[in-house]
Amino acid sequence: MRRLAAAGLLVAVSIAAHACPPSEWPRAQLEALKASQWQLADAERRTRLAFDLLPCLASPDPQLRDQLAFEALQTWLRTGALTSATSRELGVRLQDMLSAPDPDGVARPFAMLALAEVVRDDRLRGVWTSAERDATLTRVAEQLRAVTDYRGFEPGIGWRHSVAHASDALMQFALNPALTREQLDRILAAVASQVMPAGHAYVHGESERLARPVLFVARRGLHSTEEWRQWFTQLTKAAVPPGEPASLASLARVHDVKGFLMPLYIAAQEGGPPELRERVLPGLVSALRALP
Template sequence: MHRLLAVVVLCAASALAPAFAACPPDGQTRESLEGLKVLKWTVPDAAERQVLAEHLIDCLGDPDPAMRDGIAYEALAHWMRADAFDELAMRSLRDKLFAALQADDPDGFRRPFAALVLSEVARTDRVKPWMTPEERGAMVEAASRYMASIDDYRGFDDQAGWRHGVAHGSDWLMQLAMNPALDRGQLDRILAAVATQVVPSAPHAYVFGEPGRLARPVLFIAKRGLHTPAEWEAWMTSFAPKLGEAKLAYVDEGWLARRHDLLAFLTALYLEADRSDDPQLQAIEPAIVAGLKTVP
């Protein structure tokens, strides 16, 4: 049922995908938005605030990092964390963000920033539930599909700023993983999504903190205590075969990049588990060590 609903949501979003307006929104300028930022995004009228928020979603694909990150993302995150939208407004924002995930993204900014804002949407539902179980399941599926679809590994650029698709997708999955309303099957779906990017199929050495961000949803899933030690060990040891043929060890650039990513991911998990007082995290430490031992 959840998978079917997710497909319906994504298809609907796809139909809306081309409908993006100019940025800044009509009636606004960069200067007026910067002034609103100085005022800590104070927009007293709820209807006006919602209209502006929906239009700012169009700015998540803007090539200017100050507009994309410093205005659009910051405003949307601020309002969501301030509980500034009712359920109807949240559903409208969520659906437009789903559409942004399906839109053309020639510069590679829109999709990762839509995912980052969707992590804030997921957080609102975690803090004060408003989604139905079906909607929540559809979001788990949408986030998992997004993570698995990522093939643009650009992180930060001095001129263009952040893209950071893997990290932003991880943040979205983390907020979902933290939600106690998710069941074991949905948590397994998140683990499967994370696994697609621990060792990317296209060799890429992560250098912008992605392994640590990928580790976060896994750690919150572990805190739930729904998986056995044997299940964790099977998961942690499943990545080494993705490194490639043994003959490539230490003589192939792609193999070395994959090894780097896997070690960084498992090390991030180990450090968090080892220094934690949470017995559920301490319990997965042997599984992480088993995973580390599989890495040549």
């Protein structure tokens, strides 16, 4: 892991030194490649381009960042067009971007969104060792806890969506059967830390995205009905402290926790197996009824 960290420092310099779009791939060529559904027969060129597109995840241009760079990486990772070794190295570089300077506020959330695709690839192909997987989970959970930039969509620059993108990465972890109960508990703790950010009401779908990893943790069946009841009760108590008068801050908390609990309720009630409903619904229903 120390070697990976040292490599990451070198990667930061490498990423910062590269232009977006890459000199070898002008924008028109990237758009043509997109039109071909990212078909690039030369595996060596494809791998090199995957790395060369990383600086574009920091671009304030939403087409370069989202529709070209991220879409290319997602497509290649989801279709197995990149080797496990390449996927693993992308994970190293993307994690380094999480702590790199981000003047436009887009590099970290899009590095996280791309990292979610590597987490998915690891779930399917075993890209990381168990120690590397655990370290990455810790990094993602810490990144979600540390989010203070709650900007979502902005005309001209597109999405930032830090909370949603970190939630996507945690969802991919929660889907991995290799994760232990203790690791799932870390996911739940990280999610709970952002269900009701101080003084902010979510309006860009963040609550639903936060709910997804919790749903898949619940599907693992490693927590009892009573444990879920306690977890949901803690949220409602934080949302509505006894004796606190109504305020804009309290209204925001209630808005956010309802936006988080309702998608979980619908998913468990309408689409979940009976055992999921038995475990989760009693606590969910009690929590919803406790809210004004």
